[in-house]
Amino acid sequence: MTVHRAPAGPARPTVRPSPATSVAGESRRPPSAMRRRRALVAFGLLGPSLLGMIVFFVYPLVMTVYYSFTTFDLSNSPRWNDFANWRFIVESDPLIGTATRNTLWFIVIMVPVRILGAMAVAWVLSRVKRGSGLLRTVYYLPALIPPVASTIAYVFLLNPQNGPLNVLLKRLGIHGPGWFTDPSWSRPSLTFLSLWVLGDVMIILLASLLDVPTEQYEAAQLDGANGWQRFWYVTLPHMTPILMFSLVTGVIGALKYFTEPAVASATAQGKSAVGAGTSTLLGWPDNSTLTYGQLLYAKAFGANLFGYGSALAVLLFIVTAALLVVVLRRFKAFTPEVAR
């Protein structure tokens, strides 16, 4: 801890001037009053956002933690049940292991694949001399399609028997897989879908890529750096904050992954969620696409276990926070400041 000492010099006067009078005789407010006023102004300015934070974050968080120790049906007062919900997570829920494994799969496989894919596309687009605007639009366009529509279209495209991809594969003598009907292919298929709609990540990576000063490349080239070395020592450090942002938002997105697997599951079953309830159509085939968020939803709204759903939500919050701390610390070593 740094201790600031008073500089050596003339001794302070033993009699202080009146708080309301300066040395020069000018009137001024006492420091504490000014600070209080400043604090009040700051608090007043922060007030609306603090209020929003309390209402939309602190309140739901406190309530969710509270509900996680209760039996709750959404309509009647919650009844305290100690650790029954938490014990159920550890001891009794037969699907939590499956849902957790599936979600981890999406974090470990889908998120990096999507970032690498976006990086590759951005790198190619940054080097295209003609028609780059058109190509950027083409690659970005799928990201503008609503997830439900893009997933339905994708499932139809990948229909194992009459979808265009498998028809093409058949002509090449390859027996295409059951993309969304074979449990071992359903998660990779969702990963391919995420690659199709990678425009959102690609566009920020492209912006970052184009922002790398060309002088640094020239200097590295003069120093004899080859292509890989230029990428590793010039491009990558420059893009690290953007890559970290992509990773963090990707991990958060994967932890909450819901819509695409839900729609793919229902569509591949030939069913519509309308009129049949959504929670019964999740996870097909063989729970291979059941995510943690879907399990939470199905238990709360399908099985009427809102207390248990709250416990799952609290656990998700803790795991998300822990994962983000790990990711942020891990990437600290690669930030430009540290690299320097």
Next chain:
Amino acid sequence: MRPHASRRTLLVAASIAAVAALTACGSGGSAAPTAAAAAPSTLTGTVHFWHFFADREAAVIQSAVDTFVAAHPGLKVEVTAGQDDQKMRQAISAGQPIDVGLSYSTDQVGTLCSSGDFIDLSDYIKRDGVDLTQIPETVLSYTAFDGVRCTMPALADVYGLYYNTDLLAAAGYTAPPKTLDELADMAVALTTYNGDGSIKTLGFMPLLGYYENAESHWGPAVDGAWLNKDGTSAIGASPGWKALLEWQKGLIDRLGGYAKLSEFQAALGQEFSAENDFQTGRVAMNVDGEYRTAFIADQAPDLHYGTAPFPAAKGYEKQYGAGYITGNIVGIGKGSTNPEAAWALIKYLTTDPAAQVALSNGLKNVPTVHSAITDPSLEVSDQFGTFLTIFENPASQTTPPARIGPEYQTIFGTHTQKWQAGEVSDLTAMLDQVDSEIDAATKLQAGS
């Protein structure tokens, strides 16, 4: 700078929010509406009516509502269409004054009644002398829970077997199967294969999860029991389920195995489109609800088909003629501000023969009161008539309401998926596991 002041303020604010929240959640809310001593002579005010129907079907509901309003000039009914169960429950829980709520799923009755989201209608029914004997026992059982009748049946969905008469005739069959063994034999005979060994057309799809192939829809064939009176699972102790699943596995093997059938299933047409496998002739026999007759009339008018009860298993022949029944349910939200008018609308929609006939003719669902079923103005084709007979069969079954909603069916379904894929070697142990998982969920819901 005084950092402690702002930190303290934040802590105080958060604490106040938490205490306020906990205090609020501890309150029981306002009292649910109760029936007046006598029904009002005139109905006034506004009734907020939520239902899930959309498009053409919503227009049918609106037409029935208009007829009701015309008879009560002082009343206004505000209809909110396209609301699913979960939205409606959240709205009722949040205190929104939904007077009448119409739900598509009987699976929600347990939660709607036990949570108090829908109020007990018993006093209204008793006061107005509503004749519940007009409604089959099975239907009465799925519209009440734990002694609380919080809903009335609006219309019913009834499940049976659809068969393509042209395909059956080509294979030399003149009548649909009556037993599961006959169904299996016919399914094998009606199945054709491509040159590469893959299935071209299928006699009957034995995989659960395919369209309306569900444990609940097959259950009446073996008198399959779901829950005991205390809410615990009865599946493991009900011998029919084991017989049914063994029959299913046998048929899967006879048709070439799970992988081959899965591949066929992967190319299925969307259930409610013109590409439905039964409507295109890809499948010769299929389980479906009475509503399919309307889809066929609209999307495949040239299809020659018949309907019959789903076959019964060996040893359960007396079950033939029965089927699975579910349907729409309607109740009064606990926050209703006009419960008498709400009840009048419910009574009209669920017990008035003319209203039931109009709804049935428009939606092609089965009316739930006997007087409507026998009403000459009810449009009944040969195919639709089968479902009226199944509906009134006393052996027809439903899935019982439970506090955990349809969770017990979901748990069973998770295991049967593994069974049909050949991942289970000990069926008895699997059914015991199903019991144990259902009981654990029920116990958790009960708060222990």
